[in-house]
Amino acid sequence: MKRAYATLLALCLALFGAFAAAGPAHAAPMTIINGTQFTDTSGGPVHAHGGGVLKVGSFYYWFGENRNADNTFRYVDAYRSTDLKNWEFRNHVLTQSSAFELATANIERPKVMYNAATGKYVMWMHKENGVDYSEARAAVAVSDTVDGNYTWQGSFRPLDQHMSRDITVFVDTDGTGYMVSAARENYDLQIYRLTADYTGIADLVADPWHGGHREAPALFKRNGVYFMLTSAATGWNPNQQQYATATSLAGPWTAMTNVGDSTAYGSQTAYVLPVQGTSGTSYLYLGDRWGNSFGGTVNDSRYVWLPLAFPTSTSLSMSWAPEVTVDTALGTVTGTSATYNTLIARHSGKCADVTSQSLWSGAQIKQYDCNGGNNQKYWFKSIDSGYYQLIVRNSSLCVQANASTVTQEDCNATTTSQQWSLTTSGNYVNVKSRAGGGCLDVNGASTANSAAVITYTCNGGTNQQWTRGS
Known part of the structure; x- marks a missing residue:
């Protein structure tokens, strides 16, 4: 009996050890909402701006900037996730107290790579003096x-x-490390080979786009082809992203080609993440929608993550999707297809408009001349038994009915004040709040620009009748 018990105990311990060694279970597919400020598993904002991602075992580690209110360096933060949605804060891995010259500094675009020969994790970043951009130095930790x-x-x-x-790093399939940085006042984009331990520069490999005025590089390799994705240099404001390809980092590289829309959907390149699983490898664009571009700070920034497509082996495309579903087990990344509509008031012919093209929560909905702006476009997202969220294309926020106003707010699918039903009559539709039962209404039936859109007792008035335009 004792021998049988000992055998059973040994078997249980062996099974426990096997399960423990296996690490976290495969992550389920997750849907990520674009253009929002991500939160971590404790509910706090994820501050990983200008960052990069490194996969270690089953975990993806995301490193990025966490800044002070004046935009100077505070921390490089690290988060981890198995599914790319649920991010656990791990550590302030670099702080103002890590070194004397970091006490008053600016650290941008930290990227981490693993050196298999030394067993070290190596972080590269752009370092400035905290006052201006005169230093233009690379840094290592x-x-x-x-x-x-x-x-x-x-x-x-x-x-x-x-x-x-602006920098990025890349480890090639042969283990050689590279760093790419914007040089000569951002007019050049240079590719460097790193020393064997990845902590220094061995030589300059290429300066392929001399005078191109590019920054925010992201370098990745797909089926033997290198892709360089970058932005123009327009400060915090988004611009047209471009890419080039080569079969050798030394070149020849192609000329830059436009990708996405004229503002990269309101973002700037931070990183391109290969998501490898049992069905293959997909490539996910990680972009920053900088808070400084809409009146905030770096820590107000939002994230834009989009699937990359490859029409041919040497071409790249990127399209807007309000949501992205990632399956890290399978290695698939898919974007949600959405149709956006304007809402045109029957009595005035004007569009429901987020005032001043604001990206902030609390901005009011008013009527304004229809102009095709993304602050006049809404995705009617079906959520529950005939109810919809109205998600603004410009801000990724939801239209919400309040006591005396209608505003855009952070989306919450369980908030009934963000849920609307539609009743069609002829060519027009009434939009009714689930929370209060009032209809979307132009206050006082005004025909003037900037008249408030409110909810009011449904009465069949033409200022409560809307056309869903394309």
Whole structure:
């Protein structure tokens, strides 16, 4: 009996060890809402701006900027996730107290790579003095663990001569490490080979787009083809992203080609993440919608994540999707297809409009001359038994009925004040609030621009009748 018990106990311990060694279970598919400020598992905002992602085991580690109110450096933060939606805060891996020169500094675009030969995690970043952009230096920090405290190694100009601003890193399939940075006041984009331990610059590999005025590089490799995705240099404001390809990092590289719309859907390139699973590898664009571009700070920024498509082996496309579903187990990334409509008031011929094209919660809905702006476009997202959320294309926020106003707010599918029913009569539709029962109404039947859109007792008035335009 004792021998049988001992055998059973040993078997149980072996099974427990096997399960423990297996790590986290495969993540279920997750849907990520675009153009929003992500939150971590504790409910706080994710501050990983300008960041990059490194996969270690079953976890994706996301590193990025967490800044002070004046936009100077506070932390490089690290988060981890198995499904790319539920992010657990891990550590302030680099702080103002990590080194003397970080006490008053600006750190941008931190990226982490793993060196298999040394067993070290190496962080590269752009370092400035916290006052202006005159330093234009690259900087390095290292750690023995992916989310531990990183030890500052110093800052410098590559090869003691080149300016270095926006950067990214890349480890090729042969284990060689590379760093890409914007140089010469962002007019050049240079590719460097790193030393064997990834902590220094070995040589300049290429300067393919001399004078191109590009920044925010993201470098990845797909089926033997290198893709370089970048933005123009327009400060915090979004612009047309472009890409180029090559079969060797040394070149020749193609000329830059436009991708996405004229503002990258209100974002700037931060990173391109390969999502590898049992069905293959998909590529996910990670972009920042900088808070500074709409009157806030870096820590007010939102995230735009979009699937990349490849019409041919050397071409790239990117389209808007309000939601992205990621299955990290399968390695699939798909965007939700959405139709956006305007809402045109029958009595005035004007459109329901988010005032001043605001991206902020609390901005009022008013009527204004129809102009095709994304602040006049709404996705009627079906959510529950004939009810819809009206999601603004410009801000990714939801139309909400309040006591005396109608505003855009952070979407919450369980909030009845963000749920609307539609009743069609001829060519027109009444839009009715689930919470209060009132109809979407132009206050006082005004025909003037900036007249408030409110909810009011449904009465069949033409100022409560709307056309859903394309």
